[in-house]
Amino acid sequence: MRLRYVLSLLVASALAFAYASPSLSHSSAPTTVRRHPVRDTIAASLDVKVGDEVKFTFHVTNSSAKRVELRFPSGQTHDLVVLDPVGREVWRWSNGRMFTQSMQNKVLAASDTLTSTETWRPEHPGAYTAVALLLSQNYPT
Numbered sequence: 001m002r003l004r005y006v007l008s009l010l011v012a013s014a015l016a017f018a019y020a021s022p023s024l025s026h027s028s029a030p031t032t033v034r035r036h037p038v039r040d041t042i043a044a045s046l047d048v049k050v051g052d053e054v055k056f057t058f059h060v061t062n063s064s065a066k067r068v069e070l071r072f073p074s075g076q077t078h079d080l081v082v083l084d085p086v087g088r089e090v091w092r093w094s095n096g097r098m099f100t101q102s103m104q105n106k107v108l109a110a111s112d113t114l115t116s117t118e119t120w121r122p123e124h125p126g127a128y129t130a131v132a133l134l135l136s137q138n139y140p141t
Contacts, residue, residue: 059114069108070107075100
């Protein structure tokens with residue numbers, strides 16, 4: 001019982017320490033924080049064609065006028081998830097797949113599109129929700 005209280009106090013004090021405001025410096029120079037608006041440079045869309053199997057086509061387009069470098073923490077660049085009407089995961093494209101554990105970069109020139117096509121064979125007919133994910137570290141979509 002005492003261990004629970006001690007553990008709770010330790011967690012609370014660690015959180016308080018982590019979120020404590022930094023001490024004021026003795027410098028007289030004013031601090032300026034500039035926030036740059038994030039521009040949407042990546043546009044994503046998912047096309048779905050339903051038949052005996054479901055075909056997903058995931059498009060990621062660089063909508064900016066400059067080239068964009070997408071950074072991925074592994075060989076997996078995207079994922080597809082299918083959810084039932086309640087929100088439970090029915091299928092995930094990456095389940096059972098292996099990906100390299102090395103970082104990779106993909107460069108998209110202005111207006112270039114990265115396209116991935118995957119298929120799924122549903123066990124039961126019904127209404128589902130498909131979610132496509134770009135697993136980029138710098139432009140997660």
